[in-house]
Amino acid sequence: MAHVDFEKIEGILGYKFKDRHLLERALTHSSTGEEYSYQRLEFLGDRVVGLVIAQALFEKFRQENEGGLAKRHTALVQGATLTVIGQAHGLNEFIIFSNAEKEAGGHQNENIISDVVESLLGALFIDGGYEVVRDVILRLWGDNIETLVKAPQDPKTELQEWVQARGLPLPVYQIVSRDGPDHAPVFTISLTVQGFEPIHQEGASRRAAEKTAARKMVKMLKKEK
Template identity: 40%
Template sequence: MKLSADLAAFQTRLGHIFAKPDYLVRAVTHSSMTSAHRDDNQRLEFLGDRVLGLVMAEALLQADPNAPEGLLAPRYNALVRREACADVARQIDLGAVLKLGRSEMKSGGRRKEALLADAMEAVIAAIYQDGGYDIARKAILRLWGDRIGNVADDARDPKTALQEWAQARGEQPPAYVEIAREGPDHQPVFTIEARLESGQCEQATAGSKRHAEQAAAKALLEKVNS
């Protein structure tokens, strides 16, 4: 099978030339494009998630042989969660080569974080099936790059950290209030305010409620700790 010019160029960005290009084609095919003659990437996402998890677990153990599980777990979560996968996908412009149905195209599918993250996991699985575990491991470590070495010692989600801060002081868990929602339905922008029982608060704006809540929690945590 001969790849299209855009997928051939994507291989270069990815750093892996497929011996069996069918794996790559399937990895970039979203479920909105499925038909009786075309498989989507959902099963590959399932496999890629596990391959990525094993590679990151090994890398973290090797990077810090003395770190306890309580410290390794948040670092691991920071490296394999949706945001990290989507960030790597954007780094190699994976969105540009995704095969999407018309409705998904119209709704801005090439920019959707969840879709990019799932496709990145599918591409990892495709590399694994094409070249084996060692090839996939090298590709993942190259793509994630400095993210592994620079992952914070305490990589907890800011919302978790803020909640623990409040509970340690006898306060109720923080509240998150949607202040505004702007933009089209396919690309909304949210402004969220994080509030503590004590009355302290901070706002943040992002393209998803999750990101806005995290950013607001981080800003508030920095405020109360300053």
């Protein structure tokens, strides 16, 4: 069994697994070469979260028509939302990778994070049943269930809209360096917005570094308001 702080992740989820091998499987990326990985549990978790969110919306918004419920549902189960939830609760830090995938920035890969959130929910469903996984989803999603009507915006788009609304030049992204081996490159980029301190950010790809930098810049700009 891989070294995983089971008690810590169980504390985040608010549930103690009867079968910790199932929890381990939900966290295991295919890069490890193990005979099992999280993909089958992800398939199940995708269906589970869809049902739980649909039920929650049906009960909370009794006067809303089908179209309104569908819009909310789409926003709440999209990959971008799952990624934000996974990062907010630190679930991505528990994913089990090969060394190469870890060095390539796997713990910050947004697609992997959203997949693992689903696989964990699939594991919760198998180990604890519907009521358990429903309670966990409602707690992890929190107020988003009532307030989120569209998926979280791409941080680069959000930053661009912010500067345009204030008549500023567009953000400037530049590659500072590219290091590491070909199978696990590390890109360092700089992000500049006129009138503010630039941000330097590393990432496993240029796109990943730019998105993380944009997210940090947006957070900083909101504090400046």
